[in-house]
Amino acid sequence: MFNDELVLAVAKDHPRIENSISSEQLFLESHAVVSLDHKGSFSKPYYQSTESIQAIAYESTDMNSVLSVVSQTYFVAIAPRWLVQACNETLNLKPVPLPWENAKRACNLTWHESTDRDKGHQWMKSLLKQFSLSM
Template sequence: MHLQGLDLNLLIALDALLTERNVTRAAERIHISQPGMSSALQKLRHHFSDQLLERIGRNMELTARGRALAEPVKSILSQVRELSEEASRFDPATARRVFRIAATTYGCELLAAPLIVALGRTAPLVSVEFEELAPDTAERILDGRVDFAITISARLLDKMDSHDEHFHSEKLFTDSFVVAVAKDNACPHDAVSFDELCAMGYVETRFGGTIAGISEQLWRQQPRQPHISCWLPNFHLTLDTIGKTDMATILPRLLVSLQGERYNVRALPVPFEMPILEERLYWHKRNDNDPGHRWIADMLRQITLG
């Protein structure tokens, strides 16, 4: 079918290109060859009289026309798929899909391996790509580069206010916080006081180098704060540092329980009130009618319940 000279089959390629911003990844996304995707890009550039993608430094970025097309094209394809009988079915045993999930190292630690094992049993052609939660994760959900984000709402809050009408979310699991110290740390075995914690060197985790964790935000509300010796970009580096020093940090209980032996770390109660950690699953509302999207979300729910 053609519309004003545009082969509508090219819309699928256009959506992949505008989403991935990379010819190779776009080709992989819709399972065609790289030369085939390059040919499609040339046809699209001719039709729209625009480059759509242009090289900026080492990266490919969307032109203004490309950015303007991204959301309408994705919405059109979503509506077309809803008209298809096949779109109402999803057979995990034969489906070939790639799902992308943004999460902290903590979320990946708890969910990645169990999900990959489950996919190997029930959906051998379905792949999952985990990436670090980043300041632009909300935008990546909007433009389709990420299918899900697993995070506390506070970490996306600055973006959620302006995009809330596009997202759905639900509670995935809850956790609590503990003080993490080395097993051979000189502090008392079963507890640490507020003053003792403030007197210790402290390690803070900032995701993507800029996203402050809950503990850092709550420390700012306390009458006294510890000296922060360093900021690290993920929980594993933080745990490794804690296990080799006399410093402390505050981390999710489940993570310390899973990795305590590996990193020579033990858990103590936090000497001031901390909120329950509620990790939520976020996705774009346009995916609500996608059976594959619903299926992978249900897999994540089953893993957290298990």
């Protein structure tokens, strides 16, 4: 559907991270992630190396729980900018740019095949297709 800009979500009072982070420092921090073995894990593509996997301190089944833990600890999480900004006041978070050139991820919409017969889903899919073709 679109490309999400990714950032590092950190607590506003994080003692080591101000407004930027280096590649070297990134995986020295403790990370909170969406479970890597969960089908469709948001985090899995960013944790492929031994160094990055060893940085994982907390796993959850959803991004909202991950961000909640990050807001109450000095853990960090890779997350979509829009989500960190939407939660930045209620969860005391701030977005920090990632140290990679291309910090984007494709956002896709998926649904179970059993919805193919549902009239409401057929209507929604038709609208989404029309919208995506007009862009």
